[in-house]
Amino acid sequence: MSDEKKLAANEGIKTRSNFLRGTIAEGLGDLSTGGLCADDQQLIKFHGSYQQDDRDIRAARRKHKLEKAYSFMIRIRVPAGVSTAQQWLEMDRMCEQFGNGDFKLTTRQAYQLHGIIKTNLKRTIKEINDTAMDTIAACGDVNRNVMCNVNPEKSELHADVLKVSEDLSAHLTPATGAYHEIWLDGEKVESSEGVEEPIYGKTYLPRKFKITVAVPPSNDVDIFAHDLSFIAISGPKGLEGFNVAVGGGMGMTHGDEKTFPRLADVIGFVPTDKVVELAEKVVTVQRDFGDRVERKHARMKYTIDDRGVEWFVGELESRLGYKLEPTRDFKFTHNGDDFGWHENADGTWNYVMYIPGGRVQDRPGANIRTGLRKIAELMDGEFRLTPNQNVALALIKPEQKAAIEELVEEYALSDPLRLSGLRLNSISCVALPTCALALAEAERYLPDVIGQLEEVLDEAGLRSDAITIRMTGCPNGCARPYIAEIGFVGRGPDRYNVYLGAGFVGDRLSKLWRKDVKGTEIKELLTPVIQDYAKSREDGERFGDFVIRAGYVKATREGRDFHADIEDSSASANA
Numbered sequence: 001m002s003d004e005k006k007l008a009a010n011e012g013i014k015t016r017s018n019f020l021r022g023t024i025a026e027g028l029g030d031l032s033t034g035g036l037c038a039d040d041q042q043l044i045k046f047h048g049s050y051q052q053d054d055r056d057i058r059a060a061r062r063k064h065k066l067e068k069a070y071s072f073m074i075r076i077r078v079p080a081g082v083s084t085a086q087q088w089l090e091m092d093r094m095c096e097q098f099g100n101g102d103f104k105l106t107t108r109q110a111y112q113l114h115g116i117i118k119t120n121l122k123r124t125i126k127e128i129n130d131t132a133m134d135t136i137a138a139c140g141d142v143n144r145n146v147m148c149n150v151n152p153e154k155s156e157l158h159a160d161v162l163k164v165s166e167d168l169s170a171h172l173t174p175a176t177g178a179y180h181e182i183w184l185d186g187e188k189v190e191s192s193e194g195v196e197e198p199i200y201g202k203t204y205l206p207r208k209f210k211i212t213v214a215v216p217p218s219n220d221v222d223i224f225a226h227d228l229s230f231i232a233i234s235g236p237k238g239l240e241g242f243n244v245a246v247g248g249g250m251g252m253t254h255g256d257e258k259t260f261p262r263l264a265d266v267i268g269f270v271p272t273d274k275v276v277e278l279a280e281k282v283v284t285v286q287r288d289f290g291d292r293v294e295r296k297h298a299r300m301k302y303t304i305d306d307r308g309v310e311w312f313v314g315e316l317e318s319r320l321g322y323k324l325e326p327t328r329d330f331k332f333t334h335n336g337d338d339f340g341w342h343e344n345a346d347g348t349w350n351y352v353m354y355i356p357g358g359r360v361q362d363r364p365g366a367n368i369r370t371g372l373r374k375i376a377e378l379m380d381g382e383f384r385l386t387p388n389q390n391v392a393l394a395l396i397k398p399e400q401k402a403a404i405e406e407l408v409e410e411y412a413l414s415d416p417l418r419l420s421g422l423r424l425n426s427i428s429c430v431a432l433p434t435c436a437l438a439l440a441e442a443e444r445y446l447p448d449v450i451g452q453l454e455e456v457l458d459e460a461g462l463r464s465d466a467i468t469i470r471m472t473g474c475p476n477g478c479a480r481p482y483i484a485e486i487g488f489v490g491r492g493p494d495r496y497n498v499y500l501g502a503g504f505v506g507d508r509l510s511k512l513w514r515k516d517v518k519g520t521e522i523k524e525l526l527t528p529v530i531q532d533y534a535k536s537r538e539d540g541e542r543f544g545d546f547v548i549r550a551g552y553v554k555a556t557r558e559g560r561d562f563h564a565d566i567e568d569s570s571a572s573a574n575a
Contacts (some may be wrong), residue, residue: 008295010141013039014203019176019196020046028182034070034118046142046204047179048135049074049121052114056433072116073434075138076128080148080165080213081109081385082394083133085376088383090131092360092373098124102361102369107427107479108210109385110138110145114434125183136179141205143172143283147226150384150392151338151350152215160239161232164275165213171276172211172283174200199280199287206290206298209283210249212387213242219332221387222506224248224263225480227300228282230275231266233328241271243327246282246312247304250477253296254491261482261509262301265309267316268324281319285312335483335506336425336466337388339416341401348381349396351404354414357428357443358389371411375404388427420454421466423447427480431473431490438473440490445519446471449488452523453530460534467543468504471496482509485544486526494519500529501553504542511553 013022022043027036036044041051053068061069076091091111095103100115111133116124125135137144148165152158176196180186197204212221215232223229223245230242248264270278286300289307304312317323342350355368362369372391376383381395396404407413416424429435431442450469457463470484475497481487483506487499498517499510514525529552537546548555 007292008206008298010042010295011203011292013042014141017043018178019202020174020178021176021182024178025182028118028122031119034067036118044072046137046140046174047183048076048125048138049116050139050436052434052436054433055436055438070118071114071434072118072121074113074116074121074124074128074135075106075145076111076113076133076135077138077145077169078110078133078385079146079169080162081150081387082162083111083383083385085379085381085383087131087133088376089373090127092369092376094124094127095360102359104430105355105358105360105385105389105391107358107387107389107429108145109147109150109387111385112430114430122183129184134179137172137174139208141207141209142174142200143169143205143209143211145169146211146213147221147387148213149215149218149220150386151342151352151394152218152232156345157215157232157234157239160272161213161215164230164242164272167276168211168213168279171280172199174204199283201287203292205283205287206292207295209286209300211279214332216330217333218338219335219506220337222335222480222483224507225250225261225477225483226264227286228279229264231330233269233330239272240328241269241325242275243269243330244278244324247301247309249299249301250480250482251299252475252477252482254475256296259296261477262305263483263507263509265304266327267309267313269326269328270324274320278316278320281316284319285315289315332505332507334466334504336468337386337390337392339390339414339424344395347398348394349398349401351393351396351408352386352416353391353393353408354416354419354424355390356447359443366412366414368411368413371407371413374407374411378403378407388425420450420457420463422453422457422469423450425466425468426450427470427484429472429478435473437476438490439492440473440494440496441519442471442473442479442488442490446488449519449522453526456523456527456530460531462530462534465543466504468502468506480506483507484510485542485547488522491516496522498522498525500544500547501555502544504544508544508555510544513547513553 022040024040027040050073053070091103098116098120099113104112146165146169210226212223212226212229214221214223225248229245233240245264245266250261252259290303291298337352339352360369384392384394428442428446431438468484469486470479470481471488472479472481473490475489481489483502485502487510488496495516498514500513502508502510533546
């Protein structure tokens with residue numbers, strides 16, 4: 001068997017695609033089906049879209065011998081989460097005109113539209129581009145949306161780190177003309193590797209690649225969970241540069257010990273003017289050495305875990321032509337959102353608002369979508385999407401503040417003072433009914449779980465205590481559950497693995513505490529742990545730290561030891 005045949009199937013799809021063109025254009029014109037062919041379903045991810053179907057009605061349609069109810073999710077890149085009020089209004093319009101009537105704020109500061117039928121796909125993507133946003137590289141084996149703090153305590157740095165984020169995003173955007181040809185009716189050009197993809201090459205990266213930028217003390221972007229991160233270091237004269245972290249990633253597969261979450265390693269410091277160059281070289285190392293045979297082993301975390309951090313730094317420095325400077329001191333204090341009103345140095349205001357599950361929709365008791373549309377019609381500032389699926393209304397003029405406060409009250413938009421610390425620090429992935437990988441509910445179920453646990457927290461006097469809690473419908477980790485103090489990972493219908501003990505600031509992995517738990521058993525299982533925490537915690541002790549000190553789970557080791565620790569902690573927990 002040749003080496004080519006040993007490569008993962010996606011490698012062949014990319015090679016044959018003519019730089020991501022495939023037969024997407026032809027498939028869009030085929031009205032005999034609501035979907036695309038198998039190869040194009042993979043390629044369309046690079047253009048920012050996933051083919052999905054409504055799994056709630058899949059069985060009924062099969063019974064009547066109907067095709068699956070295909071539709072498309074479109075993910076819109078928003079570097080650093082920053083969008084204008086007008087762009088928010090366009091999202092609101094398009095979700096109604098083309099989608100299912102709401103839109104999603106993701107855990108990586110992007111917008112998502114759901115329920116787009118194939119005949120509307122091209123028009124929707126074109127109109128997204130008309131708003132000065134785009135969908136290229138929002139998915140696929142490339143660098144995706146670049147994340148950044150939305151409301152750093154050192155607010156004077158926001159403009160500087162925002163520019164770095166935008167520069168990174170622009171530099172690492174695929175250069176292929178396929179996107180403009182297919183979606184924007186751009187002029188077709190002859191393909192050649194030298195012209196089309198100077199950074200990625202013909203087969204792009206082995207898997208997805210994610211970059212974050214953080215301004216301490218806030219780690220809301222979860223820098224340790226991503227392939228490449230930059231930690232801003234400031235001094236008396238402002239931004240001096242960034243510490244560099246590499247090799248983080250959340251995804252794993254149930255029952256496969258070769259897959260595991262991994263926290264990033266901080267490897268050194270670079271001045272601001274070298275950030276983009278360094279990012280490109282990191283991408284090329286992963287391009288050249290990442291696993292193209294086994295996709296489950298293809299993320300950069302495995303490249304580093306297999307070869308070692310020292311090897312990676314040496315390879316990176318050889319491509320840079322210089323050595324990284326020593327790491328500068330930094331400290332994170334939280335990875336959640338700082339809710340409520342905050343005044344900026346220039347006299348403008350920011351208001352950070354909780355959005356349940358990141359779903360912008362009207363629901364009983366809270367007309368979120370309508371209220372935010374009214375605010376966007378009034379406001380001149382920015383809508384900044386947070387890494388925790390919430391929104392920060394930013395740069396509000398002093399004369400607009402009172403009117404916005406009235407709209408928040410009128411439409412029952414979130415008042416953080418009324419919500420528990422647990423709910424304010426929650427994240428969930430979309431899961432059912434649209435995600436093809438989901439094994440269990442997440443977005444639709446986590447609010448119920450939190451409601452049950454809030455009863456326990458109220459009785460224990462812990463309602464205001466911040467505890468991070470996250471739920472995903474599968475082990476791929478889109479909501480970063482392995483760095484939540486309480487994490488739920490779907491195993492099957494109404495069944496979850498329960499993880500405890502991650503660091504409050506996102507700097508320590510959690511451990512498996514109970515395996516294959518029914519959703520209806522969660523409250524009963526966690527009640528004694530929460531009660532013990534309320535009774536026995538030390539001053540200032542976080543929930544994740546307590547469960548380790550109290551012996552519920554063991555402290556985390558790294559990498560390949562993750563599953564060994566799972567076995568140990570699971571056995572201990574069930575003893």
